[in-house]
Amino acid sequence: MAGDLGLWGIPVAIVGGAIRVSTPFLFVSLGEVLTERSGRINLGLEGTLVFGAMAGYGTAVLTGSAWAGVLVAALAGVVFGLVHGIICSLPKVNDIAVGIAMMLLGSGLAFYFGKPFIQPTAPDLPAIALGGWSDLPQVQAALNVNVLFLIGLALALVMAWMFRSTKVGLTLRVVGDSTDAARAMGLRPAVIRTLATAAGGAFAGVGGAYLSLYYPGSWNEAISSGQGLMAVALVIFARWNPVACFWAALLFGGAGALGPALQSVGVTKGYYLFYAAPYVLTLGVLIATSSTTRALSGAPGELSITK
Amino acid sequence: MTTFRSPFSRRGFLQGAAALTGATALGGLPFGARAQALTELTVGFIYVGPRDDFGYNQAHAEGAAAVKAMAGVTVVEEENVPETMDVQKSMESMINLDGAALIFPTSFGYFDPHILELAGKYPEVRFEHCGGMWTKDKHPMNVGSYFGYIGMGQYLNGVAAGHASKTKKIGFVAAKPIPQVLLNINSFLLGARSVDPTITCQVIFTGEWSLAVKEAEATNALCDAGCDVITCHVDGPKVVIETAAGRGSFVCGYHANQSALAPELYLTGAEWNWAAVYTKMVETTMAGGVIDNFVRGGLADGFIKMSPLGPAVPEAGRKQFEAVQAEILKGGFAAIKGPLKDNTGAEIAAAGQSFLETDPALESMSYLVEGVIGSTS
Structure with missing residues (x-):
């Protein structure tokens, strides 16, 4: 049975927490990077995350397959992304306002359709045990890595490569940086942005499926507690760089594990303060990396918040 | 409507x-x-x-x-x-x-x-x-x-937990340090200590009534700290029960019957009626x-009830559980009784002093008893 790790429990818990909690942050922020690099903001990803969680869980309950759940969550995300993208392609539509509407719509629909799925238990997504080298059960538990986490890591690397060295990446960047330049090149910015938003929605849907199908692994209406919104903020923090998104997501996940971990080793005073750690961390890093001479570096030129 | x-x-x-x-x-x-x-x-x-x-x-x-x-x-x-x-x-x-x-x-x-x-x-x-x-x-x-008086239900949970625990360390995922929650934590430990006085109870507060990810993290942290029976006082115990059972811990339910979520590892549970x-x-x-x-x-008035004992409760535990339950149903049973100190060393009750479940003093409880690892602030 588990021995007492003492203070060593804290780093183990933070690493474990980072791996367990970061995946939804990672998927939503990667989706948002894709969308924002094309010049549009989708604040609705919180709603997509919640709907994805519900759709994924519901599908897994009905079909008995967790992967079918992930697929349906991704498809639901595509639909939400398309709706957002198409509405925003209309003239004089503000993407932030539409995003907020989509966020409320997504959560509302998820609550409505999710009612019958609060009780049943769905199959979990598989995890890969990477902690077999250690005989400590705590380390083994911390290194139970879900497949979606690894897929997310691969996606971050592929996206970074895509933006840097492929035609698709170049197209997205042109559209995101200058509508006029894109038009001059014969591209259709509205279509490209809509497709990017749809793909971004699919990512967020998968993030939701991770929440309901792996960790914490059940569907209820408070499942997300704002993680989708935090992930959108995390994109700014990561300067629109997919690999930085990966590290930022890990950081947020690990910081979130700090509070319970400290309490479990006997540091019991002031847990509300430790629970604020991720937010304090964000503020700290943003201040440390801010510059008096440059605007937000890495921000796509057509983004409505930076224009 | x-x-x-x-x-x-x-x-x-x-x-x-x-x-x-x-x-x-x-x-x-x-x-x-x-x-x-x-x-x-x-x-x-x-x-x-x-x-x-x-x-x-x-x-x-x-x-x-x-x-x-x-x-x-x-x-x-x-x-x-x-x-x-x-x-x-x-x-x-x-x-x-x-x-x-x-x-x-x-x-x-x-x-x-x-x-x-x-x-x-x-x-x-x-x-x-x-x-x-x-x-x-x-x-x-x-x-x-x-x-x-659901604290008595948590006391009975503790009795079952005391018999099931091998690490002699049990865990409690709590939302906020309000009197009802503190009474539940204290009762859970005191029930377990009625079986083995060396048992300790680790508590983790999540700060909110319903925060799925934090509840799962708290449960994992308790398992990492070596707790092998876990219960909770949050609005929806599903996440705690499933996460703890996933780590191989025994679980005690709260609010409603959660035995369907972990039939093998569910010991018993304190339910509202x-x-x-x-x-x-x-x-x-x-x-x-x-x-x-x-x-x-309380239990005798039909306000609360216990989930049926699960298969993991050993025979000795079953007997003691039923004996204590009968005692509570008879009336006059006190979980909080002297000599008792809180976990900072201050005296709660002198020898011979006891607080019945009906005692209004319990409704303004602000301490964690000796043996609970945690703090109310």
């Missing part, structure tokens, strides 16, 4: 309520002739979370379902109502649009200021609040407080009577 009601029953109720309030104010004089039975009654239930959360709200909703089955009663329900101005709006719409004359806003945080404000505005409506907030002479008489309480309150109201402002009950 909106039902238009004839004014007669409403007026009848008002007269009845006025007469009863007068009677109570005069020190419980016998009811006058104007106190009359009702033929129909609309009852409102408000939940802070979803109705089927395997937890707090489900326990109340099961009570509401029992009320719904009563003749002449219309039940209106609203779920996912935050402890903000929203609950005032929900209550007002139940009163004005649905004609509710008896409302159960079931969440702890609904009381102050929300129920208090509306109780002043609608003196003819009866508000029944779950939790120990109502104080005589300080709060309006059309507000009542009811609660069950609101159906019995609510039907009685509604019967009283229908008969033209008035509900006591301070309603309490």
